[in-house]
Amino acid sequence: MSSSIPDSAVRTYIDHHRDGFLAELSEWLRIPSVSADPDRAPDVRRSAEWLAAKLTATGFPVAEVWETPGAPAVYAEWPSGDPDAPTVLVYGHHDVQPAAREDGWRTDPFEPEVVDGKLYARGAADDKGQVFFHTLGVRAHLAATGRTAPAVNLKLLIEGEEESGSPHFPDLIQRHAARLACDAVIVSDTGMWSKDVPTVCTGMRGLTDCQVDLYGPDQDIHSGSFGGAVPNPATEAARLVAALHDEDRRVTVPGFYDGVVPLTDEERELFAELPFDEAEWLRTAHSHATLGEAGHTTLERLWARPTAEVNGIGGGYQGPGGKTIVPSSARLKLSFRLVAGQDAGKVEQSFRDWVAARLPEGIRHEITFWGATRPCLTPLGHPALQSVVRAMGRAFGGKIRFTREGGSGPAADLQDVLGVPVLFLGISIPSDGWHAPNEKVELDLLMKGVETAAYLWGDLAENWRTA
Known part of the structure; x- marks a missing residue:
């Protein structure tokens, strides 16, 4: 029932609340929550407290600031009321990389600016924008379905030290493992292949x-x-x-x-579908030739070897x-x-x-x-992954392809401690400039993230019953 709601109901709600959402996100982006700078520790704490308050205003009955020996994390939960509904934990981070005007920014990195449909600010894509789209997404989900609680048991864990290597994150999730218990983790600290080729990441090295x-x-x-x-x-x-x-x-x-775990023939074919331009990739890599393990393509070397x-x-x-x-x-x-x-x-x-x-x-x-x-990998046929793909397909109106991530991150800690699959839902694209001057997020894609989240919870509840 939930996943069959008209797309128009979701999109209408999002359109009516877009301006307020962007104003709130801009307010958050103005907080210079640079975890690597000890002088910014009060700002990182202010960022955590700001987010906890906004999650409460969104409707989460529980929203808490969790302390660590370093920077605080934020935890929130919203039970569905359905004992058979899956429990989903969304992971992201609220700390950001250092940024200063003299680094090459055209404007103040902590004074958000919209230019040609792009929101420029430190953290716009990595990761405040991709965390915050879940707030409007869950509200759109409720408004379109008439529910008073999400169709899944929804939890959020937003850490404050990811940009500093997550030194206290493993201990944090070990300490709170019982409250973090879930059936799947969704990481919204990732990206897509490109604006025109929406993708879902299925694993990290x-x-x-x-x-x-x-x-x-x-x-x-x-x-x-x-x-x-x-x-x-x-x-x-x-x-x-x-x-x-x-x-x-x-x-x-x-x-x-x-x-x-070797690549399957299906995975190799799916990688080959991507419009990979090796010459362009080499320019991005500031390199002059590809080289690596024999018998594998460049993407296979980066993602699966x-x-x-x-x-x-x-x-x-x-x-x-x-x-x-x-x-x-x-x-x-x-x-x-x-x-x-x-x-x-x-x-x-x-x-x-x-x-x-x-x-x-x-x-x-x-x-x-x-x-x-540790590495993490979600099989292509996993029902929760298929829900993510369907939700993105509805939002983007087309085929969703698959990638992996060559880098590494704290998602594997969640997989190991909680013993559940890790899924990835992100809408950022390579030109967003993570960690670079003039970081930005495409507003149209940000709204697609909101829309995907609005569809996802109903799809998961319908197609992945855990009891």
Whole structure:
């Protein structure tokens, strides 16, 4: 019943309330909630309190500010009253990246401005705009269906430290796991392929990264007197890097690919449907050629294959001119992007064993891993994912295609702790300029996000009964 409501009822409600919605969003965007800047801590708190108050005004009977040792998060819930309805948790964040006029902004980054149908402000797309569209979306859902509560049990968790690496987020969700219990998580901190090609993301890669410190002589020594007769840590660092991939650009660490979930033929075909312009992508990447694991396309490498990247390599003399030494130390910084099926702990141990086996006597080493983010992947046939696709299809009036995300994020923490699938609902496009000067959101797409949310809750309730 709910998903069969006329689209016109939803769109009429949204049109009538668009101006008020944008005025409220602009008010929120004026709060410079930069979590990375200690001086902005009061603003991050003000942002959390502002959002909690607006969620209460929206109709959520519960809206709370949750404390962490760092910046506060916001939690809200609105029960449906139906014991068989699914419970859905929406995740986003209210903190933003640093921004200043001198960075290249045309206007004050915390004074929102609408130009040619685009709203410019820090946080407009990442992530306040995409969080806030759920407030108007749920109101449109209620108005069009005549309900007094959403068709699903709706929960929101909006963190305040995502732009600072979410250092306290895992502990927060562990501590509140019982209240966060749900059947699915919807992440509204993501984007689409383009304005003309709406897409749903079905997964993110995981990440583990490390530093490898190599030590040889107790001090820098003369390369003429000792070079070629003692191990050189800079040489061994280079040898490790050179051995990390084979001639097909596959990672050589034993067991690295254990458990990797391969792409299905259907997924490869769906990726191939996307209008990928490799030359344009290379310009975006500021690079001059593609290169990666043999047998896979660029998109497959980015979204569905694990990687090992050298983030930094150094050791010995780096000043002007020459200095003929055997350096006493060298250092590598590496990151491993992981895909569904891989275990970060096993990858880390395999890498440790691989390094130890390749280093000669006389080279001491230390490896420091900084923690891991697990990958997440939702099967194409999952009923909740199909509801997202149908809701977006109604809002955009066309076919919805599928992508994945090559990067990593805290969504996997929710998946691990709550034991539920993670879905992605975002309307941002690459030109929105996340983390860059003149960040913006397309207002028409923002309204499509509102409309998608309005359709989604009824579709989930009808097509995904959990009892």
